[in-house]
Amino acid sequence: MNKGLEKVLIKADRVSVHGGHSGQFCQHASDKLEEIVQAYITQGFRWAGITEHIPPASDAMRYPDEKQAGLSADFLQERFAEYFRLGRELQQKYREQIELFLAFEIEHYPGSETHVEALIEQYQPDYLVGSLHHVGKTGIDYSHELFQQALQEAGSMTQLYCDYFDAQFDMLQKFKPSVVGHFDLIRIYDQDYLKTLKQDAVQERITRNLDFIAENRLILDFNLRGFDKAMEQYPSLSIIKQALQKNIALVPGDDSHGVSSVGRNYDQGLTVLSNLGATLDWQKPNLMQY
Ligand SMILES: [Zn+2]
Numbered sequence: 455m456n457k458g459l460e461k462v463l464i465k466a467d468r469v470s471v472h473g474g475h476s477g478q479f480c481q482h483a484s485d486k487l488e489e490i491v492q493a494y495i496t497q498g499f500r501w502a503g504i505t506e507h508i509p510p511a512s513d514a515m516r517y518p519d520e521k522q523a524g525l526s527a528d529f530l531q532e533r534f535a536e537y538f539r540l541g542r543e544l545q546q547k548y549r550e551q552i553e554l555f556l557a558f559e560i561e562h563y564p565g566s567e568t569h570v571e572a573l574i575e576q577y578q579p580d581y582l583v584g585s586l587h588h589v590g591k592t593g594i595d596y597s598h599e600l601f602q603q604a605l606q607e608a609g610s611m612t613q614l615y616c617d618y619f620d621a622q623f624d625m626l627q628k629f630k631p632s633v634v635g636h637f638d639l640i641r642i643y644d645q646d647y648l649k650t651l652k653q654d655a656v657q658e659r660i661t662r663n664l665d666f667i668a669e670n671r672l673i674l675d676f677n678l679r680g681f682d683k684a685m686e687q688y689p690s691l692s693i694i695k696q697a698l699q700k701n702i703a704l705v706p707g708d709d710s711h712g713v714s715s716v717g718r719n720y721d722q723g724l725t726v727l728s729n730l731g732a733t734l735d736w737q738k739p740n741l742m743q744y
């Protein structure tokens with residue numbers, strides 16, 4: 455048995471605002487979507503958002519793994535349609551066991567806006583996870599090499615963070631996503647991120663973005679995947695403290711990419727939130743109105 459269970463006395467519902475990436479619909483995930491839904495049920499999740507990545511706007515914007523696999527943007531669009539069809543079916547099929555939301559994780563890069571608008575119109579997701587995986591058109595979380603390229607294009611680490619948070623502000627204003635995904639993902643390959651986050655120019659932007667999130671009652675994805683990389687969760691502790699002062703809701707997102715990452719690091723995350731005195735009475739994402 456899991457020894458950790460003896461220590462965990464924190465009582466809170468299991469929920470996830472961000473996750474359910476599956477090998478069926480995402481090149482860097484594993485397992486079938488239904489198996490992942492079943493894992494949420496087995497682990498006693500009260501509700502979970504299934505939030506697959508959107509397909510790319512064009513072949514040029516495919517993730518490297520999609521390029522390598524020779525999958526065209528057209529194919530990925532079709533696969534996304536199948537994701538939505540199946541997602542709605544599973545939502546119904548398991549509605550007695552778990553409240554599932556069918557959402558998607560958007561991207562923000564030059565040219566993405568009309569693409570995202572069209573996807574919202576076509577699929578009418580329950581909500582959006584607003585994430586950035588690019589600065590400009592360069593991917594930042596895929597590999598160290600690509601991150602270095604983005605860094606070179608920006609000119610300095612501080613500038614890269616500024617560009618990231620400015621693009622995030624753009625995305626927030628445009629889409630007001632109910633859930634803001636891994637707020638400070640830009641630090642993923644920066645060893646000195648604690649210092650970079652404290653730069654005045656970076657801090658100003660973080661404050662501005664958090665103010666917008668607070669005013670619009672958006673949820674910050676308390677992203678448990680950060681622990682996998684022997685780092686903190688996203689957002690970093692200093693940002694969480696600022697968010698709590700602004701009464702922003704932090705809600706766990708396991709960012710699962712397969713059955714094995716469903717609920718991963720959950721208790722570790724609860725400990726962090728509970729030590730900070732954050733509420734464990736989770737806010738649900740605002741559902742989009744059509
Ligand atoms: Zn992913």
Ligand SMILES: [Zn+2]
Nearest residue numbers: 559585635636
């Ligand atoms: Zn993401």
